[in-house]
Every structure is written in C-alpha cells, then in structure tokens.
Amino acid sequence: MMTRHLSAAALLAGLAFASGGAHAADDAQVARGAYIARAGDCVACHTATGGAPFAGGLAIQTPMGRIYSTNITPDPETGIGTYDFAAFDRAVRGGVNQAGHRLYPAMPYPSYARVSPDDMQALYAYFMHGVKPQHQPNRPADIAWPLSMRWPLMVWDAMFAPSPATATAPPSGSADQLARGRYLVVGLEHCGSCHTPRGFALQEKALTDVDGTAYLSGAPIDGWLAKSLRSDGPDGLSAWSVRDIVTFLKTGRTDQVAAFGGMKDVVVHSTQYLNDDDLTAIALYLKSLGGKGGAAPALRPDATATTALRTGHDLPRGGRVFLDNCAACHRTGGQGYDGVFPRLALSSVVNSADPMSLVRIVLEGSRMAPTAGAPAAFGMPGLGWRLDDRDVADVVTFIRTSWGNHGAPVSAEDVARIRRTINSGPTPESRNTVDPSPS
Ligand code: HEC
Ligand code: HEC
Ligand code: HEC
Structure with missing residues (x-):
C-alpha cells in the first residue's frame, strides 16, 4: 500500500517535472525562434500598414502587377495554423506553399534557403506558439492571366533558387565570426535582396560572395540607391570601421550618416534587435568582402x-x-x-x-x-x-x-x-x- 502510494506520488512528481521541463524547453525554443524571425525581418513584409503583426495584406508592386503578402499567423482558416513543420519549411526555404502553389520570389526564399534546419525548427515553434492568431483572409494578386500562372516559376526556381541548406548554423557568439556573419547576411537578413543588382529575370546576380563581385555591389530599390556594401572606395564601406557598421545597424545612425529609405525599416524591425556578437559578425563579414578598392577620400578642412x-x-x-x-x-x-x-x-x-x-x-x-x-x-x-x-x-x-x-x-x-x-x-x-x- 505504502509502496504504491509512494510510487504514485513519485510518478506524479515525475510527470510534473517532465512537463515543467518540456515547457521550459519550448519557451526557450520559441524565444530563439522570435530572434530568428527578427533576423529574417518577416514582420516587415507580412504586416499591412496599421495592420496586425504577421496578418499579411501588404501590397508589393512587381513588374507583373501587385501582389499581397499572406497571413502567417497560426489562424487555421486564413493563416498557417494547419501547416506542419515540413509544409512550413517548404514554403519558407523552397518557395512552395501548402496548397502546392509556387510563391513569387518577392518572398525571399532564395535567401532563406541558406537558413539551417535547426533554426527553421525554432522559427516554426515561434510561429505556432509565439504569434497571436489573426483571422484575416488573404488577398489574391492583381496580376492578369497569363502572367498570373504560377507554374513558370518552376523554371525560375530551377535556374535561380538554391536548394535548402542541410548544415547546422554557426551559433551566435561562435568563435568563427566570419562564418556566423556570412550565415546571417546571405540567409536570414537577405541583405542582397536590396544591395545586389538584379539580372534579366529579376534574379539577384549573385546570392553569395562565392558567386562573384556583383554580390552586395549596390542596386536601386524603390527609387533609392542601396549602396555597395563592399570595399568599393568612396561608394562602398571602405571608410567604415567594424564599429561604425555595428553602430549603424543597432541605432540607425553613426555620427556622420543616418538610415533612410528602405534601410530605416531594416534597422527598425530587424537589426536593432540583434545582439552585439551577431552585429559584429555581420560587420566583419562585410569588411571581408573585396571590392573595386580605391581609397576613401580624405576630408579637406579648408575648402x-x-x-x-x-x-x-x-x-x-x-x-x-x-x-x-x-x-x-x-x-x-x-x-x-x-x-x-x-x-x-x-x-x-x-x-x-x-x-x-x-x-x-x-x-x-x-x-x-x-x-x-x-x-x-x-x-x-x-x-x-x-x-x-x-x-x-x-x-x-x-x-x-x-x-x-x-x-x-x-x-x-x-x-x-x-x-x-x-x-x-x-x-x-x-x-x-x-x-x-x-x-
Ligand atoms: C520581402 C518581403 C518578405 C519577407 C521579408 C518575408 N516574406 Fe513571406 N511572403 C512574402 C510574399 C509577398 C508572400 C506571398 C507570395 C505569393 O503570393 O506568391 C509570402 C509568402 C509566405 C508564406 C506562404 C504562405 C501561404 O499561405 O501561401 C510563408 C509561410 C511565409 N511567407 C513565411 C515567411 C517567414 C517565416 C518570413 C521570415 C523568415 C517571411 N515570410 C519573410 C513576402 C515576404
Ligand atoms: C531641418 C534640418 C535639415 C535641413 C534644412 C536639411 N536637412 Fe538634409 N538631413 C537632415 C536630417 C535630420 C537628415 C537625416 C534624415 C534621415 O536619415 O532620415 C538629413 C539627411 C540628408 C542627406 C543624407 C545624408 C546621409 O549620408 O545620410 C543629404 C544628402 C541631405 N540631408 C542633404 C540636404 C540638402 C541638400 C538640403 C537642402 C536642400 C538639406 N539636406 C536640408 C536635416 C536637414
Ligand atoms: C529593404 C531593402 C534593404 C535591405 C534588405 C537592406 N538594405 Fe541596407 N540600405 C538600403 C537602402 C535603400 C540604403 C540607402 C539609404 C541609406 O543610406 O540609409 C541602404 C544603406 C545601407 C548602408 C549605408 C548607410 C549610409 O548612409 O551610407 C549600410 C551600411 C547598409 N545599408 C547595410 C545593410 C545590411 C548589413 C543589410 C542586411 C542586414 C541591409 N543593409 C539590408 C536598403 C536595404
């Protein structure tokens, strides 16, 4: 009797501990996912002006017509509440949604393909358990047939979208800062989607430093110039120190410059939330990119x-x-x-x-x-x-x-x-x- 009692109590205590432990682990995973969502800047595109976070509906102009970002809150009817991990992963890294439709590359899945599977798990945990469901139906794109057909995107994907990464990500605070910086810049932060020039099919001419010197060499975006982030003499970041870059990404300004245009949103929604290790890693990676060279000019005091x-x-x-x-x-x-x-x-x-x-x-x-x-x-x-x-x-x-x-x-x-x-x-x-x- 006594033994049974004890073991039942022990069992209960054990269960309570186990579920408490599991909760703690989930919370940590959700928090990690929230950080990854910040780094991916998901909120900027998936939130309409004045709308609920992640509920979609932001109009995005493409050369074919207007499209609208989708509801990625866990609402089962209008959002991604019924997505299992595989479906979520296929949408974010593969550009194909649960219904099997190819996504327009306005969603930066060619960059997100570099995100590691473990980071994707944390991101999924966040979207399922850390984001409030919002009932808000998606708006169909205003693109006329035949351009509205999505199957030609298959060809585009085959030519330009890399297959999803399989390796684990270098962690935040990793001793290999260059690898961590590269991971963030080419993947989650998708800096190249604005700072890399685009080719004949609107693909980014280079998705990483390995693809050539077009990578992050500067491009027009929404009527602003997203300048070169390479060491391109006066036009690039040659004159910027690692500390300047960190300060800029954290606060939106340095003593000399202030962010404007689309860069303001990047700082406000994404980079200001990154920890100093990650910002330093990004800065070191940018400084490691070559460039056209050429010295930054010196200030001439008496002009x-x-x-x-x-x-x-x-x-x-x-x-x-x-x-x-x-x-x-x-x-x-x-x-x-x-x-x-x-x-x-x-x-x-x-x-x-x-x-x-x-x-x-x-x-x-x-x-x-x-x-x-x-x-x-x-x-x-x-x-x-x-x-x-x-x-x-x-x-x-x-x-x-x-x-x-x-x-x-x-x-x-x-x-x-x-x-x-x-x-x-x-x-x-x-x-x-x-x-x-x-x-
Ligand atoms: C630059 C803008 C942009 C960013 C940043 C962005 N998305 Fe998207 N996303 C879109 C657009 C636009 C669509 C719809 C594309 C279409 O209709 O073909 C979309 C579609 C999706 C879909 C498919 C949903 C469905 O039901 O069809 C998912 C899931 C998704 N995004 C998740 C994310 C996550 C997670 C992040 C951050 C890691 C993110 N997105 C960042 C623009 C963006
Ligand atoms: C009331 C003060 C004010 C006046 C007047 C003003 N500016 Fe500015 N200027 C600013 C501020 C503040 C910013 C930063 C804006 C931001 O980052 O969003 C800025 C930014 C700039 C920048 C971008 C600099 C960089 O590297 O980030 C240029 C170029 C510029 N101004 C030129 C001009 C010119 C040319 C005029 C006159 C035709 C002018 N400004 C008048 C306050 C002013
Ligand atoms: C949504 C498009 C967009 C994305 C994504 C983007 N940028 Fe920018 N960026 C711009 C634009 C536009 C400018 C020019 C305006 C300015 O100077 O603030 C700019 C300017 C900059 C500048 C120069 C600021 C100056 O005044 O000289 C730096 C540094 C920079 N971006 C770094 C980054 C990094 C690092 C990333 C990825 C973490 C990134 N950007 C992602 C659009 C973008």
Whole structure:
C-alpha cells in the first residue's frame, strides 16, 4: 500500500517535472525562434500598414502587377495554423506553399534557403506558439492571366533558387565570426535582396560572395540607391570601421550618416534587435568582402565653398540655394552635427556615381528611424514643392563639388527623371514605411 502510494506520488512528481521541463524547453525554443524571425525581418513584409503583426495584406508592386503578402499567423482558416513543420519549411526555404502553389520570389526564399534546419525548427515553434492568431483572409494578386500562372516559376526556381541548406548554423557568439556573419547576411537578413543588382529575370546576380563581385555591389530599390556594401572606395564601406557598421545597424545612425529609405525599416524591425556578437559578425563579414578598392577620400578642412558660403563672394547659384535651404542644419562646412544632422562632406550618399538617393532626399525629405539606441528622430523637410528641377540640380551639384567632395554634376533633366520615378510606387522588396510624413 505504502509502496504504491509512494510510487504514485513519485510518478506524479515525475510527470510534473517532465512537463515543467518540456515547457521550459519550448519557451526557450520559441524565444530563439522570435530572434530568428527578427533576423529574417518577416514582420516587415507580412504586416499591412496599421495592420496586425504577421496578418499579411501588404501590397508589393512587381513588374507583373501587385501582389499581397499572406497571413502567417497560426489562424487555421486564413493563416498557417494547419501547416506542419515540413509544409512550413517548404514554403519558407523552397518557395512552395501548402496548397502546392509556387510563391513569387518577392518572398525571399532564395535567401532563406541558406537558413539551417535547426533554426527553421525554432522559427516554426515561434510561429505556432509565439504569434497571436489573426483571422484575416488573404488577398489574391492583381496580376492578369497569363502572367498570373504560377507554374513558370518552376523554371525560375530551377535556374535561380538554391536548394535548402542541410548544415547546422554557426551559433551566435561562435568563435568563427566570419562564418556566423556570412550565415546571417546571405540567409536570414537577405541583405542582397536590396544591395545586389538584379539580372534579366529579376534574379539577384549573385546570392553569395562565392558567386562573384556583383554580390552586395549596390542596386536601386524603390527609387533609392542601396549602396555597395563592399570595399568599393568612396561608394562602398571602405571608410567604415567594424564599429561604425555595428553602430549603424543597432541605432540607425553613426555620427556622420543616418538610415533612410528602405534601410530605416531594416534597422527598425530587424537589426536593432540583434545582439552585439551577431552585429559584429555581420560587420566583419562585410569588411571581408573585396571590392573595386580605391581609397576613401580624405576630408579637406579648408575648402573654398565654406569661405564662399560664409562671405557670399563668388557664390555659385547652387551655393545660394544651399544657404537658404540646407545650411541651418548641415552647416556651411558641410559637417552637420554629430548624430543629429548627417555630414555632407565626404558622404557616400552625396558622392555616389548614381545621384538617385541624394536627389530624392532633397525632393522628399526624410525622418530618421527611432531606435532603442537612438530614440530621437530628427527630420529633414521635403523641398520638392519649393525647389524646381534647376534649383535641385544646382544645389546637389554644389554639394557634390564642395568640401573635398568629388561627385559629377547633376542636370535638371536628371532631377526631372528622378522626380518621375518617386511617384511610380514601390517595387518587389517594398516595406512598411516607418513614418511616411517627412518632418
Ligand atoms: C520581402 C518581403 C518578405 C519577407 C521579408 C518575408 N516574406 Fe513571406 N511572403 C512574402 C510574399 C509577398 C508572400 C506571398 C507570395 C505569393 O503570393 O506568391 C509570402 C509568402 C509566405 C508564406 C506562404 C504562405 C501561404 O499561405 O501561401 C510563408 C509561410 C511565409 N511567407 C513565411 C515567411 C517567414 C517565416 C518570413 C521570415 C523568415 C517571411 N515570410 C519573410 C513576402 C515576404
Ligand atoms: C529593404 C531593402 C534593404 C535591405 C534588405 C537592406 N538594405 Fe541596407 N540600405 C538600403 C537602402 C535603400 C540604403 C540607402 C539609404 C541609406 O543610406 O540609409 C541602404 C544603406 C545601407 C548602408 C549605408 C548607410 C549610409 O548612409 O551610407 C549600410 C551600411 C547598409 N545599408 C547595410 C545593410 C545590411 C548589413 C543589410 C542586411 C542586414 C541591409 N543593409 C539590408 C536598403 C536595404
Ligand atoms: C531641418 C534640418 C535639415 C535641413 C534644412 C536639411 N536637412 Fe538634409 N538631413 C537632415 C536630417 C535630420 C537628415 C537625416 C534624415 C534621415 O536619415 O532620415 C538629413 C539627411 C540628408 C542627406 C543624407 C545624408 C546621409 O549620408 O545620410 C543629404 C544628402 C541631405 N540631408 C542633404 C540636404 C540638402 C541638400 C538640403 C537642402 C536642400 C538639406 N539636406 C536640408 C536635416 C536637414
């Protein structure tokens, strides 16, 4: 009797322990999955502006027409509640959903194919147990037949999408920081989907460093220039230290620059949440990429522009526009104010061969991304309504040739062309805009 009692109690205690233990393990797995979802930036595309997280419905413009991201909450009717692990894995890494439809590559499965099976398990645990179900039916794509047929995507996948990885991921804090950084950049963080130029079928010209020097060599995205992340002299990250890159990804700014365009959303939804080991690994990996070389230019402290701006003598027309519209924040020396107003002297945005981002920020303005590390979001007013194409061409040409800058002149025709592209809507890798109202 006594023995039976004891063993029943022991059994109960054992069960309680086992289930408690299992719960603790699940919670850890769900938390790990949440971190992986941040690194994958799933929320940015799968959340409509003002909508519930992961419930889908964000419109994404593709060359064939508009498509909508889907509901990936665990709602069984409208979301992915009935997906088992294999179906989830096949959608995220293989680009085929549970119903057997090929996904449009606006979903970055060619990058997610690099995610390891163990990270996929944690991601699945998070989506099933850490995300609140939302009942929200998916919207069909606005693509007319025959382009709406999904089977040709099979050919695209065969040509361009790698098969899912089988190796375990180098863990966060791994001694092999380069391997960890590479894992994050080419896979979960899919930096290349914006920073790598695309080919004839809109495929990324290189999916990793191994595929060639096109990888992360810079590309236009949604009317902004996602610059080269290679060591490409003045245009790339040659002048950035590992610490600059870490600070930028964590806070959305450095003393000299601030994130804008699609990069704001990347920082706000994804990189600001990565731990310092992972950010350092990413920075080391980027710095390990080669590039066209070429030294970053040195700051020339005494520039005629500064004197002309201060005295008003020999001031070109663009200098006058600068004094009236920009100098209050960016200062007559073009040095800005550290962490508040970006530096224009030697800025890669200012000097870039393609002036798209520079012209656009003058036309539209921008408000910085608020992050936990840098909560104050300073703004720049859009001046497109006040400055005509010639004013903008003159002022950007002025700043591209002042304070040691070396950019080629920009014409009023260039400005007119960029003005037109701004109104033509977002392209595949389109995000929620953190705060669309400039200033
Ligand atoms: C750059 C935008 C983007 C990002 C980032 C993104 N997705 Fe998607 N995803 C999409 C789009 C668009 C679709 C729908 C594609 C289609 O209709 O063919 C989709 C489809 C899916 C589907 C298929 C659902 C179904 O029922 O058909 C799953 C599952 C999914 N995404 C999960 C994820 C996860 C998990 C992440 C983060 C690791 C993620 N997505 C990140 C854009 C994105
Ligand atoms: C949604 C598209 C998108 C993705 C994904 C993306 N970027 Fe960017 N990135 C941009 C754009 C657009 C710019 C130019 C605006 C700017 O300079 O902030 C940019 C600029 C940058 C800059 C230069 C900032 C400056 O002012 O010179 C760095 C560094 C950078 N990105 C790193 C990364 C890294 C690392 C990743 C992956 C973790 C990444 N980006 C993913 C769009 C993207
Ligand atoms: C009220 C202050 C203010 C004024 C006036 C202003 N700016 Fe800005 N500027 C900013 C702020 C703040 C940012 C950062 C915005 C962001 O990151 O979203 C910025 C960013 C920029 C950038 C991007 C720099 C980088 O590397 O990130 C350029 C280029 C620029 N401004 C040029 C100009 C020009 C040219 C004018 C005048 C036509 C001008 N600005 C007027 C405050 C101002």
